Amino acid sequence: MATFTITELAREFDITPRAIRFYEDQGLISPSREGPSGRNRVYTARERTHLKLTLRGKRLGLSLADIKSLVDMYDSPKDTAPQLQSFLQVLARHRAALELQREDIEIMLAEISAHEEESQRLLGLAAPDVAEIVVK
Structure with missing residues (x-):
């Protein structure tokens, strides 16, 4: 069975070993330990898949609890239909949160545009005064 070191996984997924240890602390992955005092982490293909799922969830912006x-x-041998239903619920909640964020961003962008236009207008009115000061 293929195994991986923390360095190999960090390199493969372009993350730090510290990030991998964090995901381990959160219970998302659990490598076996080998060597003196169990210092060396050994990751199986299963752990590699867990890490890949974790990183995919992070890219989607999911919380660690959802991930x-x-x-x-993924580990559950149960029927996949309930698992897929649960996944769809997680995605629906996340989509709703992102839609709200998008609305907030659009409102903020409109406010910024209004401030920019007003500032440009005021600069246009103030331009002759600035020119007089510079000439004097």
């Missing part, structure tokens, strides 16, 4: 439930579903 943990997805990783746990």
